[in-house]
Amino acid sequence: MAQYTRASGFVGLITLQNPPVNALSAVVRQAIVDTVKIALSDPKVKSVVICGQNGNFCGGADIKEFGGEMTGPPLIPMIHAIEAANKPMVAAIEGNALGGGLELALGCHYRIAHSKARLGLPEVTLGLLPAAGGSQRLPRLIGVPDALDLITTGRIVTAAEALRLGIVDQVTEHNTVDAAVKFALSVAGQPLDARRISTFPCPRPPDSDALFEEAMRKVRGSARGAMAPVACVQAVRAAATLPYERGMEREKELMATLFTSGQARALQYVFFAQRAVGRWSMPSGAGWDTSKPRPVNKAAVIGLGTMGRGITVALAQTGLSVVAIETQEKQLMEAKQAVTSMLERGAKRRGAAPALDRISYSRNIQAVADVDLVIEAVFEDMALKLEVFRQLSAFCKPGTLLCTNTSALDVDELARGTPNPELVVGMHFFAPAHVMKLLEVVYGKRSSPQAVATAMQLGKKMGKASVAVGNCRGFVGNRMLRLYVEQAFFLLEEGATPELVDGALEEFGFPMGVFRMSDLSGLDVGWRTRKAAGQAQPGEASGQSARIRNGSRYSPIGDLVCEQGRFGQKTGRGWYQYDKPGSRVARSDPWLHSFLEQYRARHGLVARSIDRQEVLERCLYALVNEGFRILEDGIAAGPEDIDVIYVFGYGWPGHRGGPMFYASTVGLPKVLERLEHYHQAHPDVPDLQPCGLLRRLVASGSPPVHRWREVIKKLHSQL
Numbered sequence: 127m128a129q130y131t132r133a134s135g136f137v138g139l140i141t142l143q144n145p146p147v148n149a150l151s152a153v154v155r156q157a158i159v160d161t162v163k164i165a166l167s168d169p170k171v172k173s174v175v176i177c178g179q180n181g182n183f184c185g186g187a188d189i190k191e192f193g194g195e196m197t198g199p200p201l202i203p204m205i206h207a208i209e210a211a212n213k214p215m216v217a218a219i220e221g222n223a224l225g226g227g228l229e230l231a232l233g234c235h236y237r238i239a240h241s242k243a244r245l246g247l248p249e250v251t252l253g254l255l256p257a258a259g260g261s262q263r264l265p266r267l268i269g270v271p272d273a274l275d276l277i278t279t280g281r282i283v284t285a286a287e288a289l290r291l292g293i294v295d296q297v298t299e300h301n302t303v304d305a306a307v308k309f310a311l312s313v314a315g316q317p318l319d320a321r322r323i324s325t326f327p328c329p330r331p332p333d334s335d336a337l338f339e340e341a342m343r344k345v346r347g348s349a350r351g352a353m354a355p356v357a358c359v360q361a362v363r364a365a366a367t368l369p370y371e372r373g374m375e376r377e378k379e380l381m382a383t384l385f386t387s388g389q390a391r392a393l394q395y396v397f398f399a400q401r402a403v404g405r406w407s408m409p410s411g412a413g414w415d416t417s418k419p420r421p422v423n424k425a426a427v428i429g430l431g432t433m434g435r436g437i438t439v440a441l442a443q444t445g446l447s448v449v450a451i452e453t454q455e456k457q458l459m460e461a462k463q464a465v466t467s468m469l470e471r472g473a474k475r476r477g478a479a480p481a482l483d484r485i486s487y488s489r490n491i492q493a494v495a496d497v498d499l500v501i502e503a504v505f506e507d508m509a510l511k512l513e514v515f516r517q518l519s520a521f522c523k524p525g526t527l528l529c530t531n532t533s534a535l536d537v538d539e540l541a542r543g544t545p546n547p548e549l550v551v552g553m554h555f556f557a558p559a560h561v562m563k564l565l566e567v568v569y570g571k572r573s574s575p576q577a578v579a580t581a582m583q584l585g586k587k588m589g590k591a592s593v594a595v596g597n598c599r600g601f602v603g604n605r606m607l608r609l610y611v612e613q614a615f616f617l618l619e620e621g622a623t624p625e626l627v628d629g630a631l632e633e634f635g636f637p638m639g640v641f642r643m644s645d646l647s648g649l650d651v652g653w654r655t656r657k658a659a660g661q662a663q664p665g666e667a668s669g670q671s672a673r674i675r676n677g678s679r680y681s682p683i684g685d686l687v688c689e690q691g692r693f694g695q696k697t698g699r700g701w702y703q704y705d706k707p708g709s710r711v712a713r714s715d716p717w718l719h720s721f722l723e724q725y726r727a728r729h730g731l732v733a734r735s736i737d738r739q740e741v742l743e744r745c746l747y748a749l750v751n752e753g754f755r756i757l758e759d760g761i762a763a764g765p766e767d768i769d770v771i772y773v774f775g776y777g778w779p780g781h782r783g784g785p786m787f788y789a790s791t792v793g794l795p796k797v798l799e800r801l802e803h804y805h806q807a808h809p810d811v812p813d814l815q816p817c818g819l820l821r822r823l824v825a826s827g828s829p830p831v832h833r834w835r836e837v838i839k840k841l842h843s844q845l
């Protein structure tokens with residue numbers, strides 16, 4: 127709702143009240159309509175201020191309403207009535223003014239913001255566009271290039287940037303509502319014609335056709351099939367080329383296509399999934415609501431390779447004091463230089479001072495003595511990590527949380543090597559750790575809920591989508607990825623090329639297909655793991671036995687490519703060829719194609735024609751099937767956890783909502799049928815056998831994804 131009061135005698139004060147973010151629900155919209163009417167009809171009121179309660183202006187339209195029938199007064203006429211008012215309407219912006227919230231403020235004649243306010247039109251991230259006039263008013267207010275940037279990316283700006291762009295009229299360090307009331311009194315009675323943004327001509331850039339074509343090219347290149355960014359460009363183009371009323375019609379038309387689209391549903395699911403994973407739980411029943419995190423003011427990072435450096439930067443940028451430890455002098459110096467330049471680059475981008483003085487560097491592990499939490503990021507070697515944990519246990523103060531940044535090693539085994547296993551958790555960062563948004567927080571059998579709560583809270587502070595998962599080989603993300611990569615290898619054996627597989631996956635929306643990705647991250651990483659597991663065996667054995675491990679199909683293709691010294695981009699050769707080592711532009715490699723032909727001949731394999739549909743089904747359904755197993759095993763608490771991991775850590779296109787959501791949109795019976803088909807065709811690949819949970823969900827009528835937890839709970843209670 128919205129509360130109406132009078133301030134300083136002559137100012138009508140409308141306070142939006144819909145905790146926690148004052149979203150514009152039907153009730154709030156009705157209350158705004160009613161209170162605006164009261165204020166405008168009261169002769170004592172000279173001007174009006176609109177603000178939000180609890181220091182938060184407005185988080186936009188109520189996203190929860192989008193799934194159902196929209197009731198209550200619509201936003202557009204409500205904002206028009208505000209703009210048309212004959213008394214000055216002033217928005218007092220504290221906290222967030224996002225989406226419909228900013229559109230409401232743009233309908234006001236003046237905008238006063240607190241210096242800590244954040245403003246933006248993030249609708250595109252929800253598969254929508256700013257369709258309450260935002261796409262038409264913002265370009266008229268700040269010009270086409272800046273409006274295009276904000277609307278197509280959903281980028282949120284600070285009050286300082288908003289002032290520079292001309293979105294707000296004034297920024298205050300003090301009480302925003304007081305400042306707005308004072309301002310409202312100062313402009314009472316002044317003419318308002320020049321303050322109604324919808325009446326402004328849209329400033330037309332000199333070569334606007336070229337500008338829009340370039341914007342469209344850029345957006346199509348990065349959208350990976352998402353419709354909303356494209357519609358955003360079209361809407362802003364309408365603002366630049368059409369009168370306001372016709373622009374509004376175009377905005378509505380474009381929104382109508384997006385509003386009911388599967389992409390919007392998927393992106394809004396991801397929005398709520400991201401919040402749902404914060405309400406984590408462990409199989410013991412402990413969780414976010416029962417576990418209090420410990421305060422963390424000072425942290426240590428052990429091992430300053432690529433991951434350790436990124437983690438150091440992420441921690442320092444969060445405001446923590448960090449002790450960065452590397453035993454080798456040369457590496458320590460190199461790391462210090464790298465961390466310094468990463469911090470400086472980041473600070474320049476944000477227009478802030480680099481957090482250099484928050485970090486101290488040491489070669490001595492005893493420097494951990496006074497830290498609250500340690501993140502170990504040494505080489506992926508169990509013996510080495512056990513030794514580091516032994517030393518940490520000796521030197522850390524009692525109660526220090528010991529975290530390991532392993533991507534696959536057993537957290538329980540590490541915990542067993544310490545006197546306080548309850549203090550050990552995994553914090554699996556993704557490279558580059560200061561950029562990538564995902565963090566898997568891995569709890570072992572003996573991790574205390576408080577340790578998990580502390581790691582989850584630290585992840586949130588670092589701005590990461592943090593997901594609590596159980597301990598198993600590869601945790602959630604890499605455990606699923608193994609099956610996806612494995613299918614891609616099998617497809618090469620059967621007649622596909624890296625280009626075909628990558629093309630299909632990139633068309634689906636991944637930024638890179640599996641082979642281009644593998645060239646980027648280095649083929650030797652997986653090879654080393656396979657060698658350690660005894661899977662990769664040197665030499666070029668032929669015949670079927672060379673492709674079997676533990677009774678299941680195995681493809682040594684990746685191992686053989688590595689044996690040629692082809693490790694991907696870093697060596698200039700991998701699944702593709704590159705101009706020189708380190709170069710990023712992948713080109714088809716005839717050597718690889720003839721290698722594949724020779725390989726098939728040696729193993730008696732006959733290449734067949736494989737289409738993109740099969741590539742998608744084999745790679746994606748195998749991955750989804752493992753997702754069901756993960757849910758069945760209780761490693762992830764719900765489908766949202768898996769989907770957040772894949773969207774934020776593995777490049778799964780957000781407009782397809784994550785693998786489990788995607789499976790639900792394909793239809794679980796269809797996924798089951800295709801897995802049965804492929805399992806029958808490849809009986810030597812047991813991983814293709816449909817998971818019991820998938821069968822159970824289909825048997826229960828394929829409930830929507832938000833109801834899977836009930837089926838999972840029932841399943842676990844019967845085990």
Ligand SMILES: CCCCCCCCCCCCC/C=C/C(=O)SCCNC(=O)CCNC(=O)[C@H](O)C(C)(C)COP(=O)(O)OP(=O)(O)OC[C@H]1O[C@@H](n2cnc3c(N)ncnc32)[C@H](O)[C@@H]1OP(=O)(O)O
Pocket residue numbers: 146147149185186187188189190196201222224225226227248249252254255256257258381382385386398401402
């Ligand atoms: C047939 C065709 C018809 C077509 C036409 C139809 C027309 C109808 C549409 C009219 C035009 C609409 C145009 C406007 C659209 C919008 O405004 S879309 C919304 C845009 N806003 C956002 O994207 C902001 C989303 N929120 C956030 O980014 C953050 O929540 C925050 C505001 C920055 C606050 O962050 P933080 O403090 O970290 O809190 P959170 O944990 O994120 O959120 C707290 C809880 O609040 C819930 N929530 C947040 N925002 C909204 C929202 N806008 N609507 C509903 N709920 C919201 C969030 O989910 C959290 O709740 P829990 O999930 O229960 O934890």
